[in-house]
Amino acid sequence: MNPESFAALARGRLIVSCQAGQGHPLRDTAALTRMARSAVAGGAVAIRCGGVGGVADVAAIAGAVDVPVIGLTKDGTDGVFITPTVAAARAVVAAGARIVAADATFRPRPDGRPLGESIAAVHEAGALFMADVATLEEGVAADAAGADIVATTLAGYTGPGPVPDGPDLDLVRALRRRLPAAVIVAEGRYHSPEAAAAALAAGATSVVVGTAITDPRWITSRFAAALG
Structure with missing residues (x-):
């Protein structure tokens, strides 16, 4: 798979x-x-998976679905913990992911190696690299470093203030203006079909939805709260 074929597969569709x-x-x-x-x-049209389940989840899901798997690991809960090292990125590819998602913020990486080394390792293993960013500047830098996909996954999660309730559509718009040819994936707090559609209107190639589809505990709590 190359960036063009992924874009063709995912354009206007749901991950x-x-x-x-x-x-x-x-x-x-x-x-x-x-x-x-x-x-x-x-x-x-694709599944993002792994997290704390790591390569075991990636391998199992990659073997069970016929769509591309975007794999990742999570190590801890603070700082850079999404596929945080070159070794973790290689392990995700080895588990069967066709795309590796990793933190691409400007925060220091646990192995002390630059983001570009993780991107290079993923490319050498024959997979694509999805850069999870929080800001426009991080997205532009990740694109320049060779990332195949820029995702807004970490928008709102790296700042000193509270996490916003809704998605960061402004970041999607800003990335599209600065990176008109890039594959941009909107992710982070897309809790309704309307919000997902708004991301496409803002310029996203595709949208990742997780909690609102795959977490029955969260979904139930929303209904319970509405009933008061």
Whole structure:
């Protein structure tokens, strides 16, 4: 797969994130694999997975679905923890991911190596690199470093203030203006079909939705709160 073929596949379409953290009732590789298969049956054109389940989740889901898997690992909860090292990126490709998602913010990486080395390692292994960024400047820098896809995954999560309630559509617009030819994926707090459609209108190539589709605990809590 190359960036052009991924863009053709994903343009205007939905990517679903199938992940569950430690202590979550769905923190089970088999359960998440079934969830991924359900998402594909519903129209997802790619699955983002791994997280704290790491390469075991990536391998299981890659073997169970016939769409590209965007794989990642999570190591900790602070700083750079999404596929944070070159070694982690290589492991994700080895597990079967066709695309590796990794933190591409300006924060220091645990292995002390520049982002470009992770990008190069992923390319050498024959996969694409998705750069998870929080700001316009990080997205531009990741694109310049060779990232195949720029995603707004970390928008709102790296600043000193509280995490916003809604998605960062302004970042999507800004990235599209600065990177008119880039594959830009909107991700982060897209909690309704209307919000996902707004991301496409703002210039996103595709949209990742996770919690609002794959977390029944969160979905139930929203209904329960509405009923008061």
